[in-house]
Amino acid sequence: MRYIWNLKGWPNFKWRNDEMINALGKARLAQGKLLSRISSMGLDQNQESRTEILIEETIKTAAIEGVLFDRESVRSSIVRKLGLPSADLKRPDRNAEGLIDVIIDAEENYKKPLTLSRIKSWQASLFPAGYSGLKKIVTGRWRQENPMQVVSGPIGREKVHYEAPPGGQIPFEMKLFLNWWKKGNPFNPARANKKKSPDGLLRAGIAHFYFVTVHPFEDGNGRIARALTDMALAQDENTAKRYYSMSGRIMSERKSYYEILEKSQKGSLDITEWLLWFLNCYTHSIQDSEASIRNIIKKSLFWQKHSQSALNKNQRKVINRLLDAGEGGFEGGLTTMKYVGMTKVSRATAYRDISDMVQKNILAAGAQKGRNVSYELIFPSFD
Template identity: 45%
Template sequence: MAKYIYQYASWPHFTWNEQEVQALLGNVRHLQGKLLGQMSTVGFSLKEETVLTTLTLDVLKSSEIEGEILNYEHVRSSIARRLGMEYAGMVYPDRNVEGVVEMMLDATQNYKQPLDEDRLFGWHAALFPTGRSGMHKIDVARYRSGEMQVVSGAMGKEKIHYEAPAANTVENEMDVFLKWFNEEEKTDLVLKSAIAHFWFIIIHPFDDGNGRMARAISDLLLARSDDTSQRFYSLSSQILAERKAYYDVLQKTQFSDGDITGWLVWYLNCLYRALQSTETTFQKVLHKADFWDKHIETELNARQRLMLNKMLDGFDGKLTSSKWAKITKASQQTALRDIQDLIDKNILQKEPQGGRSTNYELL
């Protein structure tokens, strides 16, 4: 019968293919540096907006990986308030949103602080403020006291995907993990974030919330690797997009004899794709900021501003005068006047191909 990684005598000594991993790590580090360089050149409010959006996505997507859908506005408001950012339309979120936000902000804003048992218990208490996971009462703010299996399927036909180390070994396992986390300094921090994520998941020290906590631990080490609490990319968003592959590689690597190359390769590639998609978003944000800088003196009405922002954010489909009228709740006549005014101001133009209806695009 196949053994779990923690049942080998070499546990927790991990090995990997140095050449393969270093090549990917180099790519990640290069893109990370490029992105941080770009961010350092933008103004304060743009930077603030990017950080707020990234942290909001991180909280939403990390919960969604576990099948929990949180309210976007609640998460955004909670983060903004805690970071001292005010904006119109802020709402007061419920307790479970506050808890997830609290954990994520502690991980990313206090990234220089050591990680200890007490801090992890605080995160766990924040995640489960009622002492329950759904309907079930769980051990909160302490390590699990029962056995832990990851199971799927209907009752009587369950499939065991993973069985974690015995409950009576968890404290000792976590002592070794935390000592390594706080004292080992030779491993590159991006690589360390990948190892820590996997190691924590294997121990599965809590009754529930292990996935979200593992991702917060990754974010903490990624913040250390960037040496800034300002987050510009979201690993959790990318993991969600690749959720099936994430679980597949975890499941495969849990049976290895200590060689975690497969996991590290997947994690670094996933992080690289997260950085790539951030770069694309960032280019859009910069383009939008440039546009409004250029048109700071241009006289525009509220309808025009609304539609231009929509186009700068990436308008779905083609823009026609009837869509303009519908979105701005104006008459067809008013829509045509608004559009013609923007054509006269060299902001919009008619799309050349024509056809039955006229389409418009930004110049």
């Protein structure tokens, strides 16, 4: 089987500009509207909004690879790294911490040069113990395994979806990749010809495809490819803060994501179809952010309103669960037994905590009384 990296002319990707115009125009329009709205609402200065998007991006980029993180542990890690109040939060997850470090470095330090050592340190951060699941892997170095195959199916009946370049070829391939990245980096003072560089959104899509096709590491390639995508988007938008989650959208389109990758990796150097998929994914991720932004604003207003309220660790945990569910999204409302299940406290303690939050106008009791009473979080209004 011949793959794209076997072709003469690799890695000089091509695309059909006439087919890009419509998708690129929609993406730019959605981007402009979002950035304008963020600025007018003051969300660009809001750390709560930054926290929520980082939580979403961390959880979803890991989930694409089948790695599941606890939401509250991720929240704890992020608020600590952003220097926000972290008392009463859950203990951070060591494995999630590494991924969070990578995402934050890619987004906040988007103007800094991308180097071989930086990429290698990202991969090492993803596997602090040197294991991927139960398998011991090489971290912080290019893979040596030959061949590196992406497979699925039961042992003995595996289906090979893709085979990456041989391990011995990786140093050369990654030098080519970094040279390509540097030439298109808008913050590179030595950038020779800006007119010949691809549009910033197309560059982000190419970077994603290029890196995951080279597949330079034993594991973690997908997560790093998505971090590079975020970094390229940060360079294009000239801001460290994302208000949409590309990984969240990719997760919801996971099947088509892998299908278009496989098709493009087995195709020609013309990657128009991949770039169209990427642009549509980007546009949809921004459209998806509408509900997320509304929820982020409500969360921010909620904590502003109750900034002086004395709340214990368990109360904050339950409130965050209700906020994450959104208005009317916590099925059946909060009950004493659900509170016990989430916090592992006694029923008496749960009742006291809930009663305290009712008195502080955080919770409101439903119509039913007695043992069947349920409570809803009182969300602030901003419309």
